[in-house]
Amino acid sequence: MLDQAVTVLRGIGPRKAVVLKEDAGIETVEDLLYYIPRRYIDRSYFKAIKDCFVNENVTVAGTIRRVGVSGRGRKFLEVEIDDGSDSLCGVFFGAISFFQKIFVAGDTVVFSGKVGFYRHKQIVHPDFDFVFDEQGREAVNTGRIIPLYRSTEKLKSVGFDSRGFRRTIMAALDSHGEGIREPLDQAILNRLRLPVLREALHEVHFPESVESAERARKRIAFNELLFHQACLAFIRRREKLHAAKGAAPVDETVYRDFVSTLPFSLTADQVNAIDEIKRDMESPAPMNRLLQGDVGSGKTVVSMAAVLFARSRGRQAAIMAPTEILANQHFMNFKTLLGDRLRIALITGALAAAEKRRIAAGLSDGSIDLAIGTHALIQGGVAFMNLGLIVIDEQHRFGVSQRAALRDKGEATDLLVMTATPIPRSLSLTLYGNLDVTSIRTIPSGRPPIRTMSFPDSRLPGVYRSMEKYIAMGRQVYYVLPMIEDSERMDLKSATHVFDHLRNDIFPGRRVELLHGRMKQDERDAIMGRFREGEIDILVCTTVIEVGIDVPNATVIVIEHAERFGLAQLHQLRGRVGRGAHESFCVLVSADDMSDESAERINTIVRTSDGFEIAEEDLRQRGAGELIGQRQHGHGGFFEFADLGTDMDLIMTARDIADEMASRAPDENPGEKETLPPGLRQNFNGIRTKKMLSLLS
Ligand code: ADP
Ligand code: MG
Secondary structure, three states: OOOEHHHHHHOHHHHHHHHHHHHHHOOOOHHHHHOOOOOEEEEOOOOOOOOOOOOOOOOOOOEEEEEEEEEOOOEEEEEEEOOOOOEEEEEEOOOOHHHHHHHOOOOOEEEEEEEEEEEEEEEEEEEEEEOOOOOOOHHHOOOOOEEEEOOOOHHHHHOOOOHHHHHHHHHHHHHHHHHHOOOOOOOHHHHHHOHHHHHHHHHOOOOOOHHHHHHHHHHHHHHHHHHHHHHHHHHHHHHHHOOOOOOOOOOOHHHHHHHHHHHOOOOOHHHHHHHHHHHHHHHHOOEEEEEEEEOOOHHHHHHHHHHHHHHHHOOOEEEOOOOHHHHHHHHHHHHHHHHOOOOOEEEEEOHHHHHHHHHHHHHHOOOEEEEEEEHHHHHHOOOOEEEEEEEEEEEEHOOHHHHHHHHHHOOOEEEEEEOOOOOOOOHHHHHHHOEEEEEEOOOOOOOEEEEEEEEEEHHHHHHHHHHHHHHOOOOOOEEEEOEEEEOOOOOOOEEEEEEEHHHHHHOOOOOEEEEEEOOOOHHHHHHHHHHHOOOOOOOEEOOHHOOOOOOOEEEEEEEEEEEOOOHHHHHHHHOOOOOOOOEEEEEEEEEOOOHHHHHHHHHHHHHHHHHHHHHHHHHHHOOOOEEOEEEEOOOOOOOOOOOOOOOOHHHHHHHHHHHHHHOOOOOOOOHHHHOOOOOOHOOOHOOOOOOHHHHHH
């Protein structure tokens, strides 16, 4: 009944249904009920227009007095609102007739944005929303808490502003609320002190208070977490059932010999990691280990040890990396250090068909010991004779099911996943529910630390001078921007734009090149190759270089619009330098007027280079997206409803319950590929599982 199309609701015809689907992902009544407010505002939050000052960011609510077109040359629409204290205009350029339909005199609208002044107070292109009923602000249904829904101009043009969502959801709860099924036992709900689902779905849209809205969100989030943990529990269970590899010692001879040829000695953390891996590989159950360590902490050597252990037991190994560049780099490293001990092949999408067939033959008859590649490894046609070890690099780039797909190519395979983005425990339980964790915290000694500095835009000339100085000394520079091309919507410099500027105006005598994700693979590889060979002085790029690239002579990384990047990303980017013997620099250039949150992120990066500390900070800062009791969720995060920063207790409980569910489940039939028992999915219907299932598929 909840899975009926939204068109069963009064007032929603096919045209609105299309917009709801396209702009909000809403197709069924259930989707609508789970479209929870993006945040709540308190009535007291609105600023009186008379108290608004120029350049201030404000949210105001007022009655529309006048809607008129102005402007001699370029026309614009003025929407004048009045809140009893004063009036202000929302100004819209372009799409005038579109906005004319939305703004109707007499209606009460909410504007947010930066106050300007041109004849009178105004906000150019304010964020707008309708939250009050037509009768005006005092006639609003509930109390002082007003839910705001994520909406788009298109949605608003068919009536789905916050007011429209609220009305429609109210109607949907009235007509379909009976159909909300409770998947949890009352005992569990009591233990967690959470309301039943039906109540939660009402409360989250029509809250009594900020606190009750939060409890309702937690209830819905718990479903999401439990469903996710159940998926993980059943995957774990399947892996166990299918995999008893038998205990056998590994032979360390080749490994010892290899270590003695290394030009450095292993750090204590590396030795410890290798010990743990060896123990896992010797035990009867397959290894499931996450190796986390900052960029440059030396994870590759550890994975080489694992490959040699597998080889000593006559088993093949596979290493999967997220990009061709990285796969190539691993291939070269492994070739150099282990080429005379192992037969190694590279498998990427770029491979010619004949070559791919030849390698596939080598893997299936056992004449190749190690395959290094991208997800081309998990595509059809690649079969191993006796795959015993899988290493996944930068594993956050892969989904659970990609991991499982590679695992299915062998029997009782050991799994080692590596990440340079260390994660707090709440995240590791979530993302990698079933992994044991080993951390490499120390960076090999002898390498000078990276010096990180932050400058405002206006100091760019000085930055250019420093770049010139290091280039003159023979060093190379990464120059990173958030976007490939200029965009009209955002006031951001793009890689293409800056590339032209640097090459033509600032560094005409230097070799400047551009690298970004929209270039063809072979073009990218060629440029990366030339950069590695020292044939390029400045590589202007986007975050394509984020992952694992290793060019020791590149000692300066400049990141423009640093305020646009997340903490983990900045940390990753910084890890591109400091890989050789020379002192390295990370220069963060940001807009003069960045937000407090951006400034906090940048301070964190300047202050510490410990990835573990940065990870905790990241979670704390992102979890702290709160303004006076208004929380934002679902901002492209991992979960739609849950918040990894605040819902740790729920994650732990969800994990326990999921384990119970999995252990009680009847034995699955051995050939079965389905990771979830039928019935489980239906139970968690509302968790629009879309995102969740996409993680698993
Ligand atoms: P990551 O953990 O980022 O994958 P790598 O394995 O690529 O790091 O190692 C970075 C660099 O450090 C490589 O050039 C590697 O040869 C070197 N390295 C690894 N272990 C040590 C060590 N114990 N002492 C000195 N250098 C090391
Ligand atoms: Mg690496």
